[in-house]
Amino acid sequence: MFQSAYRQFHSTETAVNKILNDLLLAADQGQVSALCLLDLTAAFDTVDHSLLLTRLQRCFGVEGHCLEWFSSYLSGRSYRVVVNGVSSKVIYIICSVPQGSVLGPVLFILYVADLAGIVAEYNISVHAYADDNQLYIHCQPEDAQSAVLSVQQCVSVIEQWMAASRLRLNMDKTELMWTGTKNNVSKIPVCCRSLTLGGAQVVGTDTVRVLGVLLTPDLSLDKHVTAVSAKCFFQLRQLRRIRRSLDVNSATTLVHAFVASRVDYCGSLLIGAPKKTTDKLQRVLNAAARIVSNTRKYDRGLKQFRQHELHWLDVDDRVRFRVCVQVYKCLHNMAPGYLSALCQPVSSVPGRRHLRSAGRGELDFPRVNLSTYGGRAFAYAGPTCWNSLPDTLKNTNLSPQVFKRHLKTFLFSSY
Helix, strand or coil: CCECCCCCCCCHHHHHHHHHHHHHHHHHCCCEEEEEEECECCHHHHCEHHHHHHHHHHHHCCCHHHHHHHHHHHCCCEECCEECCEECCCEECCECCCCCCCHHHHHHHHHCCCHHHHHHCCCCEEEEECCEEEEEEEECHHHHHHHHHHHHHHHHHHHHHHHHCCCCECHHHCEEEEECCHHHHHCCCHHHCEEEECCEEEEECCCEEECCEEECCCCCCHHHHHHHHHHHHHHHHHHHHHHHHCCHHHHHHHHHHHHHHHHHCCHHHHCCCCHHHHHHHHHHHHHHHHHHHCCCCCCCCHHHHHHHHCCCCCHHHHHHHHHHHHHHHHHCCCCCHHHHCCCCEHHHCCCCCCCHHHHCCCECCCCCCCCCCHHHCHHHHHHHHHHCCCHHHHCCCCCHHHHHHHHHHHHHCCC
16 A cells, blocks of 8 residues: 555655654654654665565466466566677676566566564554555654564564565665654753664764655754755756847747756645745745846746746745645546545544534534644645635536636636
8 A cells, every 4th residue: 555656546645745754743742753754775776576476466366377387487688788880798697686677667566565464563654666565663752662673573573574575675775854843852861863774873963855856853854845946946057158149939948847847846745834945945946037038037027927927836835836736636536545534524533524614515623733844744734725615616526627627717716
């Protein structure tokens, strides 16, 4: 259930949303979380064909002609290098999944499917995206030592399992970070801020990158936004140099490709973020609009051009737009099960089916203690954003395209 790679309706954004949701809710309840990121070395290149076929048969019921087809598909592959008409000897491939194929990634996630069962034995949560595995466990600050011991034992067993599966866990790139409120994280003893795995020492860090998103112990995303802004301004400086050679359509296309795509990546994570954080991205969009309109910093009419000519929402509304679209997908079976479970209509909650909110299509959400933590979790922020929409958007069976168009119109109406 928690493997988000190469599956319909799953993405890196849904995966990070689930991980961040769990970490924020744990912090809201006064807990701390140990987040451990595992890294594999050349994972796709070391898949053992005989083990893969055995697991396809034992775990997934692939037998007979179907199993023979997979065996034929994997075996007999070779490669050679030709330079200036001179050919190297032929090398026969005895392991790995075919690179660049549709089946390659799917076969890999089937090959490592047993990993989830191993982690579950230690009461640790896991979320995977292909060969990227994020393990995390929640506890009270005073129980940090037992939590670290559980993670340590779990990772040791995973290392042994991977060695038996011809995979290699890269200890040098395995990371550990504690998350929670600043006060609770400070209570964690120094001895619990590292892992001892075999002969390697995994020292705790203050920043980890989870599927392209920078996370810090306080889960503020401020460092992530700063890094994204820096990359965007670098691209804008390059575009500024060639702007005189571009027409408006070409400039808009390049801005979308190199800037807006970075601003929007995992944008739903920023719901509930403080204005000082989202303002950094707003300055990026303002600078991008100046590139497209070919105007200077203090020229008038930039805001009107950005909203009416480019049809760009402000950053806060872009974030809200992405969250509402994700909730829409959850309610229409177009999202992963781990996110859909967080968006329950009030009408489906026993004892609340006759409330007026149930008739308006509103969603149930948990009680939270801290707006800076629980208030930013998808389980709370998603239903809250949805409930704030007008009934025409919540109660009708709109297609995804029509819903997005009407939602954008509704957000623009406030300008």
